[in-house]
Amino acid sequence: xxxxxxxxxxxxxxxxxxxxxxxxxxxxxxxxxxxxxxxxxxxxxxxxxxxxxxxxxxxxxxxxxxxxxxxxxxxxxxxxxxxxxxxxxxxxxxxxxxxxxxxxxxxxxxxxxxx
Amino acid sequence: xxxxxxxxxxxxxxxxxxxxxxxxxxxxxxxxxxxxxxxxxxxxxxxxxxxxxxxxxxxxxxxxxxxxxxxxxxxxxxxxxxxxxxxxxxxxxxxxxxxxxxxxxxxxxxxxxxxxxxxxxxxxxxxxxxxxxxxxxxxxxxxxxxxxxxxxxxxxxxxxxxxxxxxxxxxxxxx
Numbered sequence: 001x002x003x004x005x006x007x008x009x010x011x012x013x014x015x016x017x018x019x020x021x022x023x024x025x026x027x028x029x030x031x032x033x034x035x036x037x038x039x040x041x042x043x044x045x046x047x048x049x050x051x052x053x054x055x056x057x058x059x060x061x062x063x064x065x066x067x068x069x070x071x072x073x074x075x076x077x078x079x080x081x082x083x084x085x086x087x088x089x090x091x092x093x094x095x096x097x098x099x100x101x102x103x104x105x106x107x108x109x110x111x112x113x114x115x
Numbered sequence: 116x117x118x119x120x121x122x123x124x125x126x127x128x129x130x131x132x133x134x135x136x137x138x139x140x141x142x143x144x145x146x147x148x149x150x151x152x153x154x155x156x157x158x159x160x161x162x163x164x165x166x167x168x169x170x171x172x173x174x175x176x177x178x179x180x181x182x183x184x185x186x187x188x189x190x191x192x193x194x195x196x197x198x199x200x201x202x203x204x205x206x207x208x209x210x211x212x213x214x215x216x217x218x219x220x221x222x223x224x225x226x227x228x229x230x231x232x233x234x235x236x237x238x239x240x241x242x243x244x245x246x247x248x249x250x251x252x253x254x255x256x257x258x259x260x261x262x263x264x265x266x267x268x269x270x271x272x273x274x275x276x277x278x279x280x281x282x283x284x285x286x287x288x289x290x
Contacts, residue, residue: 005279007244068278070124072245073253074200078156081125088126088279095279103278112281 001058002114003094004065006104012065013038015102015109021063031057040066041087048079048086055090059097066091117234118225120271121282122264124241128280130164133195133236138171140193140234146173147182147194147228149201164197179205182224190231196224199239199267203260214252218259222266229270237271239264 006012016026016036027034029042037043037058044051058064070088075081095101100114119136121129137144146168152158165175173195178185182202187194196202199221206217229235243261247254268274273287282289 070127071241073242073249085126092128092280095281112278112283
């Protein structure tokens with residue numbers, strides 16, 4: 001499994017498409033049979049408490065793409081804080097098991113784990 | 116006298132990485148906890164952090180303010196200061212109605228701990244990568260913590276940003 005991370009509008013989708021994946025391979029914010037899950041953060045924000053249960057299915061994907069949502073001021077709303085933290089923790093677990101982790105900054109991919 | 120600064124967003128793996136790094140350092144190991152148990156959520160966080168570092172051999176020193184005059188029980192070991200974001204808020208709101216500039220106090224706190232330890236690991240948070248849609252007071256906090264982060268990074272031998280538990284070396288050598 002490859003994990004692609006980066007802030008909002010950092011170039012994650014462009015990078016994903018450059019790897020040869022097409023729209024037919026990409027599931028946007030839903031967990032289905034497709035090779036790529038794009039927007040893991042949407043799934044977690046919809047149900048932060050269920051985040052952990054997603055892990056086995058995510059590990060079966062070829063690629064998981066998640067926005068980095070943990071930076072900036074800690075939100076005042078409890079639910080928002082929980083969702084941010086659940087996203088971060090899930091990404092730590094995914095990264096630990098991923099063969100490769102790529103982080104996008106201003107459209108530039110940096111391999112931070114693997115070849 | 117090694118100073119290591121760890122930064123990153125919420126739940127990026129800073130604490131776990133910091134604890135594991137500290138556990139490899141010279142003994143004794145001190146965990147300097149700056150988070151005040153205000154409410155249930157803080158208590159849960161504190162309990163989670165305690166569970167994470169259980170069996171790693173830390174002696175916990177709860178210190179919410181005035182780290183600049185903190186005297187560790189013994190000098191020469193390793194200390195993990197967690198974290199500058201809490202310490203900064205605590206110093207800023209030491210009198211809640213009249214916030215003060217906490218920068219010198221917090222930086223002096225890091226300098227004080229550094230003098231007493233062989234290895235000092237400091238955890239902070241990236242609160243500036245966000246929009247500007249906040250109150251004047253919150254923006255002041257962002258500026259103060261940004262200045263503190265820059266000053267501590269300048270003093271530090273190594274600075275790492277944690278991304279999903281992976282350390283990215285921003286200063287010094289990669290371990």
